[in-house]
Amino acid sequence: MLVATFRMMTNSAPGDESSSDLRAVVAGHGEFASGIISAVQHIGGVGHAFRALSNSSLDAGGLDAALREAVTALGARVIFTDLPGGSCTIAARRLAHEVPGLIVVTGANLPMLLEYALGSGEVRLAADRAADRGREAITVTPSLNRAEGSRAH
Amino acid sequence: MPIELYRIDDRLIHGQVVVGWGRALNVAFVLLVDDGVAGSEWEQELYRMGTPPEMEVKFESAAAAIKHLGAYQADPRPGLLLTADVETMRRLVEATGTVRQVNLGGLHHRADRAPRLRYVFLSPDEEHALRGLAARGVSVTAQDVPSAAPVPLDELLAGSGA
Numbered sequence: 001m002l003v004a005t006f007r008m009m010t011n012s013a014p015g016d017e018s019s020s021d022l023r024a025v026v027a028g029h030g031e032f033a034s035g036i037i038s039a040v041q042h043i044g045g046v047g048h049a050f051r052a053l054s055n056s057s058l059d060a061g062g063l064d065a066a067l068r069e070a071v072t073a074l075g076a077r078v079i080f081t082d083l084p085g086g087s088c089t090i091a092a093r094r095l096a097h098e099v100p101g102l103i104v105v106t107g108a109n110l111p112m113l114l115e116y117a118l119g120s121g122e123v124r125l126a127a128d129r130a131a132d133r134g135r136e137a138i139t140v141t142p143s144l145n146r147a148e149g150s151r152a153h
Numbered sequence: 154m155p156i157e158l159y160r161i162d163d164r165l166i167h168g169q170v171v172v173g174w175g176r177a178l179n180v181a182f183v184l185l186v187d188d189g190v191a192g193s194e195w196e197q198e199l200y201r202m203g204t205p206p207e208m209e210v211k212f213e214s215a216a217a218a219i220k221h222l223g224a225y226q227a228d229p230r231p232g233l234l235l236t237a238d239v240e241t242m243r244r245l246v247e248a249t250g251t252v253r254q255v256n257l258g259g260l261h262h263r264a265d266r267a268p269r270l271r272y273v274f275l276s277p278d279e280e281h282a283l284r285g286l287a288a289r290g291v292s293v294t295a296q297d298v299p300s301a302a303p304v305p306l307d308e309l310l311a312g313s314g315a
Contacts, residue, residue, distance in 0.1 A: 029168055055164075057272075058261060059164060059259070059261035062262070083168045085166065086203070087164045090164075090199060090200070093202065097195065
C-alpha cells in the first residue's frame with residue numbers, strides 16, 4: 001500500500017524526474033534537519049525541496065512511521081540522514097527495503113543538500129552528485145598529508 | 154566485568170550507542186538480544202550496516218543469550234549488551250544472576266506508558282519489573298549518554314517526564 005501511495009503522489013516512473021521532482025526528506029538527531037534546511041533556504045532559497053524529520057522522542061516504530069509519512073507526503077525519492085549508524089539511517093534503510101527506488105544518503109552536510117536542491121535531472125544521478133559534492137566539501141587546513149610531505153622533503 | 158553496559162533501548166543500535174557509549178567505553182562488541190532481530194537476517198544486516206567496522210555485532214534470542222551470556226562475559230574485550238524492552242532484560246537478569254547493573258537508555262512514548270524522563274516512559278508492568286530487579290540487588294539507573302548524570306530508579310519513578 002505504501003508503494004502504491006508513493007507512486008501515486010510522485011506520478012512518475014523512476015528515471016524521468018525533472019528538477020522540480022528533486023525533493024527529499026532530511027532526517028536527523030535533535031534539530032539537525034530543521035537547522036540545515038534553514039541554512040539551505042538562507043543560502044539558496046530552496047529549502048522547500050526538503051522536509052525535516054527529527055528522531056526526538058520517537059522509538060524505532062514511531063520513527064519508521066514518521067519517516068514513511070514524510071516520504072509519502074512529500075513524494076520524496078531520497079532521504080538524507082545525518083549519522084550512518086544513527087536511528088534515522090536505520091529507519092531510512094528499513095523503508096528503502098520496502099519502497100523500490102528510494103535512495104538513502106548518509107552523512108548529510110550543507111554543500112550536499114544545496115547541490116541536490118539546486119540540481120536537475122534524474123534523481124539517482126542528482127543524489128550521487130550531491131553525495132560527491134558533500135565529500136569534496138570536507139577539507140582540513142593545513143592538510144596533514146601536505147605537512148608530512150613538507151617534512152619528508 | 155567485560156560487558157561494560159547492560160542497556161535497555163528501544164532503538165537498539167543507534168547514534169547514542171555507537172558513538173556516545175561506543176567511544177566512551179571503547180566498545181569492541183555489541184551483543185544485541187532480541188527475538189525478532191535474531192530471527193531476521195535482513196534486520197541483522199541493517200544493524201550491522203549501522204556499526205563502525207571496528208565494532209563487532211552479535212545477535213542472540215533471549216533464550217540463546219541466557220545460555221551463552223557466560224561466554225560473552227568472559228570475553229576480555231569491552232562489550233555492550235542491548236535489549237529493546239524491559240522484559241527481555243528481566244529474563245536475562247533473573248535467569249543468569251550475573252548482571253549487576255542495568256542502564257535505561259531509551260524507552261519512548263506508548264499509550265500504556267507514563268513519562269518518567271524525557272527519554273524514559275514506563276508502563277506499570279515495566280515499573281514493577283524494574284523494581285523487582287532492584288529488589289534483587291541490581292543497580293537500575295537511567296542515563297541516555299555517558300556525559301549525563303545517572304538517575305537512580307527511585308528518583309526516576311518519582312519523576313513525571315521533566
